[in-house]
Amino acid sequence: MAEYINRDLHELLIRVAGWFPVVSLTGPRQSGKSTLVRHAFPDYSYVTLEDPQTRRAALEDPVSFIRNRKGGLIIDEAQYAPDLFSMIQVVSDERGDAGQYILTGSQNFLMMKSIGQSLAGRVGILKLLPLSFQEAERGQQGQLEVDLFALEGGYPRLRSAGMPSSVYFPSYIDTYVERDVVGLLDVRNKAEFHKFLSIIAQSVGALINISSLSRDTGVSVSTIKSWLSILEQSYLTFSLQPYYANAKKRLTKTPKLYFYDTGLLCYLLKIGSLEQLLESPYLGAVFENLIVSETAKSHLNVGENPELYFYRDDSKREIDLLDCTNSGSPKAIEIKSSRTYHDKYARHLQTVCDEIDIAKDARYVVARVDSTYESKDCSVVSARDWLLR
Numbered sequence: 001m002a003e004y005i006n007r008d009l010h011e012l013l014i015r016v017a018g019w020f021p022v023v024s025l026t027g028p029r030q031s032g033k034s035t036l037v038r039h040a041f042p043d044y045s046y047v048t049l050e051d052p053q054t055r056r057a058a059l060e061d062p063v064s065f066i067r068n069r070k071g072g073l074i075i076d077e078a079q080y081a082p083d084l085f086s087m088i089q090v091v092s093d094e095r096g097d098a099g100q101y102i103l104t105g106s107q108n109f110l111m112m113k114s115i116g117q118s119l120a121g122r123v124g125i126l127k128l129l130p131l132s133f134q135e136a137e138r139g140q141q142g143q144l145e146v147d148l149f150a151l152e153g154g155y156p157r158l159r160s161a162g163m164p165s166s167v168y169f170p171s172y173i174d175t176y177v178e179r180d181v182v183g184l185l186d187v188r189n190k191a192e193f194h195k196f197l198s199i200i201a202q203s204v205g206a207l208i209n210i211s212s213l214s215r216d217t218g219v220s221v222s223t224i225k226s227w228l229s230i231l232e233q234s235y236l237t238f239s240l241q242p243y244y245a246n247a248k249k250r251l252t253k254t255p256k257l258y259f260y261d262t263g264l265l266c267y268l269l270k271i272g273s274l275e276q277l278l279e280s281p282y283l284g285a286v287f288e289n290l291i292v293s294e295t296a297k298s299h300l301n302v303g304e305n306p307e308l309y310f311y312r313d314d315s316k317r318e319i320d321l322l323d324c325t326n327s328g329s330p331k332a333i334e335i336k337s338s339r340t341y342h343d344k345y346a347r348h349l350q351t352v353c354d355e356i357d358i359a360k361d362a363r364y365v366v367a368r369v370d371s372t373y374e375s376k377d378c379s380v381v382s383a384r385d386w387l388l389r
Contacts, residue, residue: 003139003160004035004039005032005131005135005136005138005139005156005159005160006135006138006139007032007036007128007131007135007301008132008134008135008301008302009036009126009128009300009301009303010036010039010040012126012301012302012303013025013036013037013040013126014040014041016124016126016303017040017041017098017099017102017124018098018099019098019124020098020099020122020123020124021092021093021095021096021097021098021099021100021101021122021123022088022092022100022101022102022103022119022122022123022124023099023101023102023103023123023124023125023126024103024104024105024111024115024119024123024124024125024126025037025102025103025104025105025126025127025128026104026105026106026108026111026112026125026126026127026128026235027106027127027128027129027235028106028129028130028234028235028236028260028261029106029172029175029176029234030155030156030157030172031128031129031130031155031156031235032128032130032131032156033076033104033106033128034048034076034104035156036128037074037076037102037104038074041072041074041099041102043072044072044073044074044102045069045070045072045073045074046073046074046076047069047073047074047075047076048075048076048077049075049076049077049078049080049081050076050077050080055080055081058080058081058083058084059080059081059083062081062083062084062086062087063087065081065084065087066084066087066088066091067087067091071091071092071095071097071099071100071101072099072100073100073101073102074101074102074103074104075101075102075103075104076104077104077105077106078103078104078105078111078114079105079106079107079110079111079114082110082113082114082117085114085115085117085118085119086117086118088100088101088103088118088119089118089119089122092122093122103123106234106235107233107234108232108233108234108235109229109230109233126300126303127235127300128300129154129235129260129261129293129296129297129300130153130154130155130156130260130261130263131154131155131156131159132154132294132297132298132301132387133146133149133154133294133387133388134387134388135154136149136154136159137388139156139159139160140159146290146368146383146384146387147274147277147278147368148274149262149290150262150263150266150277150286150287150290151165151262151263151266151271151273151274151277152165152263153165153261153262153263153264153265153266154261154263155168155172155261155263155264158263165263165266165267165272166267166272169263169264169267172264173194173197176234176236192217192218192219193227195217196213196217196219196224196227197268198268198269199213199216199217200213200228200231200237200257201259201265201268201269202269202282203257204257204258204259204265204282204285204286204288204289205256205257205258205285205288205289205292206256206257207254207255207256208228208239208254208255208256208257209254210224210225210228228257235260236259236260236261236264237257237258237259237260238257238258238260238293238296239255239256239257239258240255240256240257240258240292240308240309240310240321241255241309241310242254242255242309242310242311242312243309243310243311243322243324243356256310258289258292258293259289259293260293260296260297261293262286262289262290262293265286265289266286269282269286271286283337284336284337286337287335287336287337287368287383288320288335288337290383290387291320291321291333291335291366291383291386291387292308292320292321292335294386294387295308295321295323295333296308298389299325304325305325306323306325307323307324307325307327308321308322308323308324308325309321309322309324310322311332311352311356313352317348317351317352318348319332319333319334319348319349319352319353320333320334320335321333321334321335322358329359329362330356330357330358330362331358331362331363331364332349332352332353332358332362332363332364333364333365333366334346334348334349334364334365334366334378335365335366335367336365336366336367336368337367337368338367338368338369339367339368339369339370340367340369341365341367341369341375341380343375343376343377345365345367346363346365346375346377346378349363349365349377349378350363350377361379363377363378363379364378364379364380364381364386365378365379365380365381366381366382366383366386367380367381367382367383368382368383369382370382371385372385
């Protein structure tokens, strides 16, 4: 058995179970949800609705399924039996204790729909993404190279088993298409969906153009919207919204698309080695995705809802990332894959940040430089230091 990698969310998960009768842990398939909850609650009973027989029992008789089991129960992939949620509400209210049920799920839409209908106010909600850079380094001996992590990504099974991404990701995508996409959407041609995945990978970090995606894939605009929605609901991709301080001055309304895991992104871009990544025309996009997604993870892993944006105006001034999660101290981050810093990288930080009230000590250029230092306009931060902060 592969060695368990301690997750940043571990202690918070235990604390939340001390506050709420029910805890929901969502995240993409194979992000480590089952492993985490079983390590955090070793004395709890465990059932998984991935098992057809167990799922059938939950669907056919949800009352007995819950009544016949004492509190301290983990239900894995709970979204497969939505009627369980009503019984969990009834029984948890009767018992009145905290930490009675731990529910995991890989389909956020179905989980949140059931929670909203039956468990509102009774459930603590957390999200577990693939390993962060910090977690991945903790799980190995020695220092982890940032570029190598960008290539391989953070899926625990891939990392702990030392599995090549060329072996892991084809199986992952096939399983995802079979279980999630085909199950929730009418995907008649799987090849079209695979093509769609490759095309959005090539568009990472760019404004989402649904009409262009429709033309390139040969499917309807409504289908593209549905596919983008299911990718977000399954925690494979997320959108970065444009920032605006005044709604009347909002010039760019279209969000950008990023992947939660750069290993999956590199696989879809057909980047199979570190050498290919460093020579790829997509290096800048992959590095930008890495910094944005790892910034999101850093907040989710402490129970915060990331408030992340990008800035673009009609003067073509752009800032790659605005982190407004802490409203009292927002940060502005330019992201450059270069190993050499140039003053021109910070040219928009000064003017834009003065206008939107971001302090001088909260302006950063994150690059693939060897070390962190202060320049006249900003802090120049190495990727490694940013990911370990």
